[in-house]
Amino acid sequence: MIEINGLNHGILNIDEAIIPEGITAVAGRNGSGKSTLLKLVSGLKIPDSGSIHIDGKNPRKLDTGYVSEYPDDNSIFGMVYDEIASSLRFKHAGCDETDRRVTEISSLFEISHLLKREIRTLSGGEKVMVALASACADRPDLLVIDEPDSHLDRESAEIFFESVLNTGSEHIIICTHNMETVSKADNMIFLESGRIKFQGTPEEIFANFLKKTCFYPPLWRFKK
Template structure:
């Protein structure tokens, strides 16, 4: 369970929220606080007030995998292999275990052919897949994706969704602009002005957004 209590940080104002579902999509207008919420949940930012706990632990005490909208801002190493190896190395895995995790993550994401490449030579989509492989290489407890699918072609976006579905993470938080992706989540948060205005299953939340641009296009065609 992810439990948020008395959270006030920058634009955020979330008095109480308990999330038990595995895959949780976060949607809303730009500036509504989605990224800030994800950064607080990831432990990237320390909240001004309140707490975020994961399975009754602070997020600083659990393994978090992060994939951002712009991988160029978060990729740290010049070689693909070293980027994917960063999490197991930071956790002092042995060389053989680290190598196994790197190769397994690359296979899972479909990029074993990129392991020897320089990050600088990759396309934007390839960099996003490398960031995803790095995020899942050490089997995080909490996997967070901040609009990681925003600039991907349809094939690459579907590959990302497949890796997320197969992830061993207990919870996945995914901020997305794709309402079709959000519709496939177990639970949905709709944010506005720093608050969670609606939350529930996709069916419950989208029923309240039917006359807005947030209603999934495919659902609109079928209704």
């Protein structure tokens, strides 16, 4: 589990929180601190004060896959295959193991047809899927994904979520404005002005707190 205590950083002010294993969706209005929380949990930023521990470890001690909301910020190599293989190569995995894993993960995200492409030629949605595959290639303990839905069409968003379920990561944190994606998560955190206003299962939070707001999932709103 993820334990947060006395966390202060920028707008964020979280006295205490426990995030269980599984998929946690982080939602809230723009400027509520969602992306900052993700960067702190992933270890990309260090809190001004307070602490975050993941299974008792500092976030920087974990194997973490991080996907930025900006597709062009995710890649460091020119070819799709090399990008997905990068984390394995950095750990000196053998060629056969690397090739097998790239084949597996690209198939999982349904992007095998992109392996020989240059990343600069991809669409925004394709870049996101490549970034996700790259982040998951080495089976990270923690997978952090910042607003992937804004670059994905509905079909790709469904592939994304189903694929993420099968990555094997114990902790998956997704920041999103897509309430349908939120509704599929195991746990939900709703931020407001840097604080956790609601936390629980999506069903509990939508039914008890967000039913008459714009955050209520559209497909739920129009069910008879």
